[in-house]
Amino acid sequence: MIIGAGYVGLVSSACFAELGHNVVCVDTDSEKIKGLNQGIMPFFEPGIKDLVSANLLAARLQFSLSIKDNINNVDVIFICVGTPPKKTGQADLSQVFQAAEEIGRSIKQYAVIVTKSTVPVGAAKKIRKIISANYHSEYDVASCPEFLREGTAIKDFMCPDRIVIGTESLRAREWLVKLHEKIECPKILTEIATAEMIKYASNAFLATKISFINEVANVCELVGADVERVAEGMGYDKRIGRAFLNAGIGYGGSCFPKDVRALHHIAEENGCLFQLLKAVIEVNSQQKWLFYKKIKTVLGNLEEKSIGVWGLSFKPETDDIRESIAIELIEKLIEDGAKVKVYDPVAMANAQKVLGDRVGYCFSAAYAAEAADALLIMTEWDEFRNFDFNILRGRMRQQVVIDGRNLYDKAVLSSLGFNYLSVGRQ
Numbered sequence: 001m002i003i004g005a006g007y008v009g010l011v012s013s014a015c016f017a018e019l020g021h022n023v024v025c026v027d028t029d030s031e032k033i034k035g036l037n038q039g040i041m042p043f044f045e046p047g048i049k050d051l052v053s054a055n056l057l058a059a060r061l062q063f064s065l066s067i068k069d070n071i072n073n074v075d076v077i078f079i080c081v082g083t084p085p086k087k088t089g090q091a092d093l094s095q096v097f098q099a100a101e102e103i104g105r106s107i108k109q110y111a112v113i114v115t116k117s118t119v120p121v122g123a124a125k126k127i128r129k130i131i132s133a134n135y136h137s138e139y140d141v142a143s144c145p146e147f148l149r150e151g152t153a154i155k156d157f158m159c160p161d162r163i164v165i166g167t168e169s170l171r172a173r174e175w176l177v178k179l180h181e182k183i184e185c186p187k188i189l190t191e192i193a194t195a196e197m198i199k200y201a202s203n204a205f206l207a208t209k210i211s212f213i214n215e216v217a218n219v220c221e222l223v224g225a226d227v228e229r230v231a232e233g234m235g236y237d238k239r240i241g242r243a244f245l246n247a248g249i250g251y252g253g254s255c256f257p258k259d260v261r262a263l264h265h266i267a268e269e270n271g272c273l274f275q276l277l278k279a280v281i282e283v284n285s286q287q288k289w290l291f292y293k294k295i296k297t298v299l300g301n302l303e304e305k306s307i308g309v310w311g312l313s314f315k316p317e318t319d320d321i322r323e324s325i326a327i328e329l330i331e332k333l334i335e336d337g338a339k340v341k342v343y344d345p346v347a348m349a350n351a352q353k354v355l356g357d358r359v360g361y362c363f364s365a366a367y368a369a370e371a372a373d374a375l376l377i378m379t380e381w382d383e384f385r386n387f388d389f390n391i392l393r394g395r396m397r398q399q400v401v402i403d404g405r406n407l408y409d410k411a412v413l414s415s416l417g418f419n420y421l422s423v424g425r426q
C-alpha cells in the first residue's frame, strides 16, 4: 500500500506495480482518486500516464480513498504524504501522523510501515507511538527515503543511484530488500536514524553546490571570468563533478528549500549551529534579487514596462511551481508596476491558480516576448534552449534578454542585435 498519490506516491505506486507487485494507492483527495481511476493524472510527469494506465489495465494497481478497506493482507505500507515546512523551518509532520493514526486504527496483521516522505530523525519513533496507541500486535516501522527528481521520476525510481533501507528488525529489512530486489543498484542497509539523515544530508549538499557556484558566479562577474567555463573546469575533477554547478537564480521547488531549512532546524534543536547551511540559505535567498537588480539596471523604472517571462515551473519537465523562483520574481515585477506576459510549456495552469489575471498567459514563447521591453529566462526548458532568436528580431520593443539560467551564447545573441545579460558571465 502507498499512502499519498502525489509526485512520490503516484510514481512509486506505478513503478512498484510495473515491477510486478500488487499496489493500492490511497489518497484523501477524492478528486485526485476519481481522476486517477479515469486515467487523469494529477500532475505532469513524463511517462507517468502510460505507466499508470498499463498497470491499471493489468489489475496490479488500484486507487482508493480508504486505508481501512484495503489494508488486509498488505505486507508493506509506504507513507508518501507531504511534509511541508512550518514558519520555523521545521518539517510539518501532521499529514504523516494523520496517516499513521489511520494505519493504527485499521491494521490487523503484521506489516512493515515505511516512511518515504522526507521526515526528520525521530519521526519513526513518533509514528510507532501513534500506531501502538490503537494496535497492540506485531509490526515494524522503517525508513526508505525517496530520491527521485520530478521530470525524470520514473527513471530515477527504476534505476536509482542507490536505495536506502533503514530498519530496526531483521524481518523488516528482509521484506524491504526482497521488495526492491529487481532494482539493480547499491542498497544501503542501515538503521532508521541514519536513513532519515542520508536524505536530508544529500539534499542539503546539492543545495550547497548550487549556492557555492552562485557565489562563484557573483565573483566571476566582478573579476571578468566566465562561470560556465569555471564550472566545466571544476566538473572534470571527479571529486567535484559537474552536476549541480549551474549558476542562476537559485534553487526552488518543493524539496530543497524545505529540506535545507529542516536540517538546519534539526541541528539547532540539538544544540548545533550548522553555519554552512545558514549561509547556503542566505545565498539562495539573495541570488534572485541580484538577478532582479540586473533587470532594474537595464530597464530603470519598471512602471508600465512590458516584460516577457519564459518558464514558471521551478525546473524543466515538471508543472510543479512550489517555491518556484519565477513566481516570486513575477510577484515583485507586478508589485513594481510592470506588465508581465508569461509562457511555460506545462506549468501555466498551476501558475494561474497563484497569479490569476495579474499576468497575461501566452500560447507560445515568441508571443510572450512580442513587443516586450525585456525577455526574462527563468526555467531551462529545452524549448527555450533551442529557440531560434531570429524569430524575435525586430519584434520586441527593446531587444533585451536577461537569462537567469545561462542558456545562450552571448556572441550569438549579440550578433542578432540583442542586449544579452546572464549570470556570472561578461
Ligand SMILES: NC(=O)c1ccc[n+]([C@@H]2O[C@H](COP(=O)([O-])OP(=O)(O)OC[C@H]3O[C@@H](n4cnc5c(N)ncnc54)[C@H](O)[C@@H]3O)[C@@H](O)[C@H]2O)c1
Pocket (backbone or CB within 6 Å): 003, 004, 005, 006, 007, 008, 009, 026, 027, 028, 029, 032, 080, 081, 082, 083, 095, 096, 098, 099, 116, 117, 118, 119, 146, 147, 148, 149, 150, 254, 255
Ligand atoms: N516531489 C519530489 O520531487 C520529492 C522527491 C523526494 C522526496 N519527496 C518527499 O516526499 C514527500 C511527498 O512529496 P510529494 O511532492 O509527493 O507531495 P505531494 O504534495 O505531491 O503529495 C502528497 C499527497 O499526499 C496526500 N495526503 C495527505 N495526507 C494524506 C493522508 N493522511 N492520507 C492519504 N493521503 C494523504 C495529498 O492529498 C497529496 O496527494 C515529501 O516529504 C517530500 O519532501 C518529494
